[in-house]
Amino acid sequence: MGYRFTAAAFNQLLESLREKYRVYAPTLLKGKGKFSDTDLVGYAEISKIEDVVFNQKSYFSPKETFYPVTQRLFYFNENGFSESVVDEKGMIVFLRACDIQAVERLDKIMLENGPSADYYYERLRNKLKMIVMDCQESFDSCFCVSMGTNKTENYSASVRLENGVYLSDVKEDIEGLFAFHGETIEVSPKFVESNKQSVKVPENLVLESVAANPIWEEYGSRCIACGRCTVVCPSCSCYTMQDIFYDDNPKCGERRRVWASCQIDGFTDMAGGHSFRRNNGERMRFKVMHKIKDFKQRFGVHMCVGCGRCDNACPEYISLAHCIDRLGKEEAENRG
Amino acid sequence: MTINTKKVMKNAWRITKDRNLTCLRLRVPGGHLPVKLLPLIQEIAERFGNGEVHLTTRQGFEIPAIPFEHMKEINVLLVPFLEELEVNIGVLLEQPAQGYPAAGTRNVVACIGNKVCTNAVFDTTALAKDIEKIIYPNNPHVKIAVTGCPNDCVKVHMHDIGIIGQVEPLYDAQRCINCQACVKNCAKVSTGALSIVNYKVKRDASRCIGCGECVLKCPTGAWTRGGQYYRVVVMGRTGKKNPRLAAPFLEWAEREAVLRLCNNLYDYIDKHIDCSLPKEHVGYILDRTGYPVFREEMLKGVELGPKAKTANYLDFAGYTYDKKCLFD
Ligand code: HEM
Ligand code: SF4
Numbered sequence: 001m002g003y004r005f006t007a008a009a010f011n012q013l014l015e016s017l018r019e020k021y022r023v024y025a026p027t028l029l030k031g032k033g034k035f036s037d038t039d040l041v042g043y044a045e046i047s048k049i050e051d052v053v054f055n056q057k058s059y060f061s062p063k064e065t066f067y068p069v070t071q072r073l074f075y076f077n078e079n080g081f082s083e084s085v086v087d088e089k090g091m092i093v094f095l096r097a098c099d100i101q102a103v104e105r106l107d108k109i110m111l112e113n114g115p116s117a118d119y120y121y122e123r124l125r126n127k128l129k130m131i132v133m134d135c136q137e138s139f140d141s142c143f144c145v146s147m148g149t150n151k152t153e154n155y156s157a158s159v160r161l162e163n164g165v166y167l168s169d170v171k172e173d174i175e176g177l178f179a180f181h182g183e184t185i186e187v188s189p190k191f192v193e194s195n196k197q198s199v200k201v202p203e204n205l206v207l208e209s210v211a212a213n214p215i216w217e218e219y220g221s222r223c224i225a226c227g228r229c230t231v232v233c234p235s236c237s238c239y240t241m242q243d244i245f246y247d248d249n250p251k252c253g254e255r256r257r258v259w260a261s262c263q264i265d266g267f268t269d270m271a272g273g274h275s276f277r278r279n280n281g282e283r284m285r286f287k288v289m290h291k292i293k294d295f296k297q298r299f300g301v302h303m304c305v306g307c308g309r310c311d312n313a314c315p316e317y318i319s320l321a322h323c324i325d326r327l328g329k330e331e332a333e334n335r336g
Numbered sequence: 337m338t339i340n341t342k343k344v345m346k347n348a349w350r351i352t353k354d355r356n357l358t359c360l361r362l363r364v365p366g367g368h369l370p371v372k373l374l375p376l377i378q379e380i381a382e383r384f385g386n387g388e389v390h391l392t393t394r395q396g397f398e399i400p401a402i403p404f405e406h407m408k409e410i411n412v413l414l415v416p417f418l419e420e421l422e423v424n425i426g427v428l429l430e431q432p433a434q435g436y437p438a439a440g441t442r443n444v445v446a447c448i449g450n451k452v453c454t455n456a457v458f459d460t461t462a463l464a465k466d467i468e469k470i471i472y473p474n475n476p477h478v479k480i481a482v483t484g485c486p487n488d489c490v491k492v493h494m495h496d497i498g499i500i501g502q503v504e505p506l507y508d509a510q511r512c513i514n515c516q517a518c519v520k521n522c523a524k525v526s527t528g529a530l531s532i533v534n535y536k537v538k539r540d541a542s543r544c545i546g547c548g549e550c551v552l553k554c555p556t557g558a559w560t561r562g563g564q565y566y567r568v569v570v571m572g573r574t575g576k577k578n579p580r581l582a583a584p585f586l587e588w589a590e591r592e593a594v595l596r597l598c599n600n601l602y603d604y605i606d607k608h609i610d611c612s613l614p615k616e617h618v619g620y621i622l623d624r625t626g627y628p629v630f631r632e633e634m635l636k637g638v639e640l641g642p643k644a645k646t647a648n649y650l651d652f653a654g655y656t657y658d659k660k661c662l663f664d
């Protein structure tokens with residue numbers, strides 16, 4: 001079912017939705033860019049549709065809304081523990097087609113990998129409803145078409161701004177509110193069919209020959225192991241645990257789970273001080289293999305969804321898209 | 337030939353080693369120049385000078401080898417330059433067609449700031465222009481400089497008033513992944529103000545100098561930029577007696593306070609200058625009055641803001657040229 005909204009009507013819709021949901025979208029965070037007097041497009045709760053940034057890609061991905069950077073799991077004392085409580089409200093998140101595909105990747109690792117689902121992920125994930133923002137044109141770093149992630153059917157509603165009105169295709173209305181506030185009209189969401197760059201994705205990388213490839217030495221000399229490429233990534237799922245014993249009473253404390261990154265020091269540290277992948281080139285290789293080989297081997301789809309955020313974030317101008325393309329072209333050449 | 341050297345110099349023309357020739361000094365507040373003014377510099381140098389222009393240490397131009405008789409004519413040609421760089425930013429010039437009305441107070445210099453530099457905490461040129469508006473035209477020999485961060489690329493430590501940008505870093509513990517990039521970097525390139533406590537970061541505000549390195553290094557945006565403030569260093573100098581680095585006077589001062597301070601400097605000079613000398617440099621006035629008097633008069637009517645701190649004493653580093661002490 002399709003609907004048309006004036007800005008005022010969409011804002012009434014938001015107001016009604018916000019009674020039971022927190023609504024998150026990419027917004028312009030004033031002065032929050034890393035350089036002085038610069039802004040950042042990032043996720044924040046919204047109350048007005050005008051606050052949503054449609055014409056830029058968010059720097060950070062939407063995953064922080066339902067998979068928080070720091071999450072308190074439970075609190076403990078000498079007698080036992082009590083689980084953290086999550087917000088009663090549901091979550092509605094505005095995101096792109098590639099981002100929705102990335103949520104599906106996170107679901108695979110968090111819910112389908114192993115005998116039981118990740119409880120703490122699941123309890124927030126179950127509250128999530130997705131509103132896909134149409135991509136009317138591709139941004140500079142996108143390569144979703146090459147990754148086959150430029151489209152999605154997996155959304156409650158779509159939204160795009162066209163000639164001053166908001167157009168939605170609704171697959172699963174939320175409490176009938178879209179129908180209540182909107183005016184019925186035929187709508188189908190728009191997804192890009194081509195990007196400014198296309199990437200040759202390798203089909204069957206062989207670990208031994210990839211490991212011997214000299215490109216990792218080159219990347220190793222450029223990469224500073226800052227981890228930006230992974231923290232901005234919508235499909236990176238790694239986390240670590242932190243047990244805190246409160247200063248004033250070390251018998252009480254809490255367990256937190258916090259994002260981690262294979263690019264950052266400490267990721268592979270083990271008892272006895274042993275550590276794999278000390279070298280930045282090896283870390284880059286591991287990340288690339290995870291993104292375009294290992295994950296697919298296990299789950300049948302590539303982990304990377306081609307959103308290009310890692311390219312935008314890398315301070316050393318390392319482009320994953322370019323790296324994938326290099327590997328893909330080398331593979332094709334070798335096959336003759 | 338008869339000329340009044342004092343008037344000529346006040347009009348930003350130099351007395352030079354060639355008795356017949358002068359040299360025109362152009363000021364560029366904040367060191368940023370719209371290129372549409374370059375043809376005028378070229379025209380003056382080609383028509384009246386020797387076709388050359390010197391780039392000064394104070395981010396101005398000097399057009400050499402101009403016969404004194406052309407001063408009046410060139411002053412008229414300079415109107416667009418003065419309009420664009422002085423009048424348009426709010427400097428009051430009563431007769432722009434007569435050239436620069438004063439030359440004692442020097443051009444306010446600035447590093448390129450956040451127009452380009454990733455480290456810069458603020459727009460240095462904009463502040464330099466606001467300062468120019470307050471202090472120009474004026475005769476006392478005063479040098480002011482503005483720099484975007486504590487790297488001090490423009491060397492404000494060699495100035496009477498040096499202004500260094502500071503940013504208050506804001507920490508969102510929720511976003512921190514304990515990568516320690518900020519902690520390691522602050523210790524390595526700055527002051528070691530950060531440490532890890534329970535996997536999260538603590539900032540020792542008394543050590544932090546507001547360089548913003550932590551914000552630049554943080555991958556998750558746990559550190560972001562809060563308010564913009566300024567560290568003010570004073571009375572640095574070169575010269576034949578006692579070169580020294582400017583000493584910290586204020587930190588975490590607000591913009592309005594900095595502007596007010598520049599204004600107060602002139603009242604202080606006015607009150608204490610030794611008029612028996614042809615000119616007296618303000619640093620030597622401070623040497624005579626002492627810091628408490630300086631501090632009181634500089635801070636008169638200044639709202640420092642809640643975060644500002646004032647130095648207990650001026651911690652100068654320098655030396656005297658006097659060879660008797662050093663070499664004999
Ligand atoms: C040199 C000796 C050791 C090596 C090479 C080693 C290696 C490893 C590796 C590779 C993992 C998996 C890490 C991961 O999945 O993130 C692991 C996990 C673990 N190891 Fe060891 N280990 C060693 C010694 C020990 C010892 C002595 C203990 C206990 C006394 C221990 C307890 C654990 C535990 C509890 C985990 C699970 C931690 C978690 O899931 O976060 N390990 N170890
Ligand atoms: S393009 Fe980069 S940020 Fe986007 S999904 Fe792929 S690896 Fe992650």
Ligand code: SF4
Binds near residue numbers: 237263287288
């Ligand atoms: S291993 Fe690295 S690339 Fe893979 S999900 Fe974890 S952080 Fe991302």
Ligand code: SF4
Binds near residue numbers: 230
């Ligand atoms: S963002 Fe760039 S420099 Fe940083 S870890 Fe990733 S590839 Fe390396």
Ligand code: SF4
Binds near residue numbers: 522527543549
């Ligand atoms: S602003 Fe500079 S000195 Fe202060 S904590 Fe950050 S890096 Fe350290």
Ligand code: SF4
Binds near residue numbers: 512514516517556558
């Ligand atoms: S750089 Fe950012 S994420 Fe890393 S420890 Fe510092 S505040 Fe935390």
